[in-house]
Structure formats: C-alpha cells, structure tokens
Amino acid sequence: MPRRGLRGGHVQTFASFFLPRRIALAPAESRLIEVEPGVPVLCHCHWQKDRQNTLTVIIVHGLEGSSESQYMLGIAARGLAAGMNVVRMNQRNCGGTDALSPTLYHSGRSQDVAAVAKNLIDHDRISRVALAGFSMGGNLVLKLSGEWGEEGPPQFRAVVAVCPSVNLAASADALHLPANRLYEYYFMWQLRRHLRAKARLFPQLFDTSRLRGVHTLRDFDDKITAYYCGFESASDYYQRSAAANVVDRIAVPALILQAANDPFIRILPETRQKIFSNPNITFVETEDGGHCSFLAKPDGDDGHWAERQVVEFLRRF
Numbered sequence: 001m002p003r004r005g006l007r008g009g010h011v012q013t014f015a016s017f018f019l020p021r022r023i024a025l026a027p028a029e030s031r032l033i034e035v036e037p038g039v040p041v042l043c044h045c046h047w048q049k050d051r052q053n054t055l056t057v058i059i060v061h062g063l064e065g066s067s068e069s070q071y072m073l074g075i076a077a078r079g080l081a082a083g084m085n086v087v088r089m090n091q092r093n094c095g096g097t098d099a100l101s102p103t104l105y106h107s108g109r110s111q112d113v114a115a116v117a118k119n120l121i122d123h124d125r126i127s128r129v130a131l132a133g134f135s136m137g138g139n140l141v142l143k144l145s146g147e148w149g150e151e152g153p154p155q156f157r158a159v160v161a162v163c164p165s166v167n168l169a170a171s172a173d174a175l176h177l178p179a180n181r182l183y184e185y186y187f188m189w190q191l192r193r194h195l196r197a198k199a200r201l202f203p204q205l206f207d208t209s210r211l212r213g214v215h216t217l218r219d220f221d222d223k224i225t226a227y228y229c230g231f232e233s234a235s236d237y238y239q240r241s242a243a244a245n246v247v248d249r250i251a252v253p254a255l256i257l258q259a260a261n262d263p264f265i266r267i268l269p270e271t272r273q274k275i276f277s278n279p280n281i282t283f284v285e286t287e288d289g290g291h292c293s294f295l296a297k298p299d300g301d302d303g304h305w306a307e308r309q310v311v312e313f314l315r316r317f
Helices: 010-020 070-081 110-124 136-151 168-174 178-201 217-229 234-241 269-277 305-314
Strands: 031-036 039-046 055-060 087-091 128-134 156-162 254-259 283-288
Touching: 010 039, 010 156, 010 269, 039 070, 039 110, 055 070, 055 110, 055 136, 070 087, 070 305, 087 110, 110 128, 110 136, 128 136, 128 305, 136 156, 136 234, 136 283, 156 305, 178 217, 217 234, 254 305, 269 283
Parallel strands: 055 087, 055 128, 128 156, 156 254, 254 283
Antiparallel strands: 031 039, 039 087
C-alpha cells in the first residue's frame, strides 16, 4: 500500500529521490577489487564477526548511482541488522573512481560482478553469497545469474533484482517519451559530466567532441558506449547486454520486484514468459511503486517496502 499522498509512478520515483533519510551504518572496509587486469572497482564491505559462515550479499547500483545511493545504504543497514555481510559494489568509474580505470561501465559488464564475488570467495573464504541489484544493477545480477546457470560457484545461493532493466532497448526508448524527459535529462547530464571527467583524466583515449548531437540515452549509447566498449551500435549493445537473453537459465532462487507504474522500465511480453516459465524465479509486480521506490506506510520501519522484501527473501539463505 503506497504511503499516504505518494500514489503514482512519478510521485513515488521523485519522493524516493528527494525525501531525506537517516541511515546509520558502521564504517565499512573499503577495498579495491581488480575485475580485469589494471581495472579495479571500489567496494565497501560490512562484515559480521564470523564472515566466513554468514551470507554475503553483493549489492549493485543503477545507472549513475554509486555505493552511496540511498537504496544501497538502506539494504546494507537492513542486511547487517539481519546478520548478513553486505558488500556495496561501485561499478567502474562510479563512487568517485573515474581515475582508476581508462574504461567505461555499462549494462553488459556482468563479469565485473563475477570478479567481485570470486575475490570475496577466494580472499575471505565466504561460504554463501547472494546478489542484489537495482535497475541497471538488476540487469547485471540477473545476467550474471543466467550466464552462470547451473555452473556458478557452489557458494552462490540467490539473486534479487528491483526494477531491473532486463529489456535495455525498450527501457532506453521509454526514457525518451515526453512524460519521462526529465529523467532522461538527468541521466544525460550525469553521463556527459562523467565522460568529460574521463577525457580530462585520459585525453588520449576519450574525445568529448563525440557528444555533439547527443540528446537521448540511445544517442549516448550509440556514439559513446558502443564506440568505446566494443559494440557496433546502441542496438547491438542493448541486444547483447540484456539479461532477457538468459533469465530462463537462472538456476538459483530469484526474486524480481517490479512496479506496474514504473515510468521507464519495460519488461516485454516474451521476457515475461521466460520469467514465468522459470520455476526458480518469483516475480512480484505491484500496482504502485514507481522506479526503485515502493514507499509504503511505515510498519515498524521507514516504509521502504522493496528493501524489506529483499532482505526478507535473502534471510532464507
């Protein structure tokens, strides 16, 4: 049930962005984990006393988010209170790490998440690991889970995705609808800012003149993401990077949370059929909730319903 006065996809989405929260977290261990030679990502690790025998949850943020995004902190606080280890993973360039790598992050880099999981398994000897992702991060964790299939690490127990962008092309194009232009403007402002920062740090590798004529997310992915990340075009990038290609292969318990009134995430009928046909996936679609918001009436907590569902689901593992 939506919080009083916060009904509607846009209202929910904006409210989660602007309403202040107080989230108390103990200091984390900051760790740079190499995901490919010379490319580290910054992770913030929260450990229980017995880290090896405790479920470790790796959380992955969405487009232009970071380990400091409110939902990342919210999951960390709830997970720690529930007795879990929690690792807040920054994708490449995110969380103030532009200088660490001459590469860009994108929706297909599921192997970066795999590398973080492997590091924790090898270095910390954790016995159980789960993945959780929001929006773009949701696509990444579902994509990795499908790629692993039945061949994933024996420590891999479960995956949760909130408003995952599993159909990248459909969601990118939905951002350009008139009702969603404000979201697109925000993402474009952030992406442009990041590319300019990369060009200052690595002037021999990045050319900001490629931003000319870029007005939409699809434009950006066509002229920037595809060009610098080895894809032929935005369409090629979207097709090859979508978790929709592999959700039918997910072999661990999975939870997908989606709001019917999410302004721009689209899950196509054929992808829904793949999800419904996989007995390992629990798909929950609420009438309200917006994009990664799900602000509900407080029920002994701060009313962030999706965060509560994520942690309650993962308690089983």
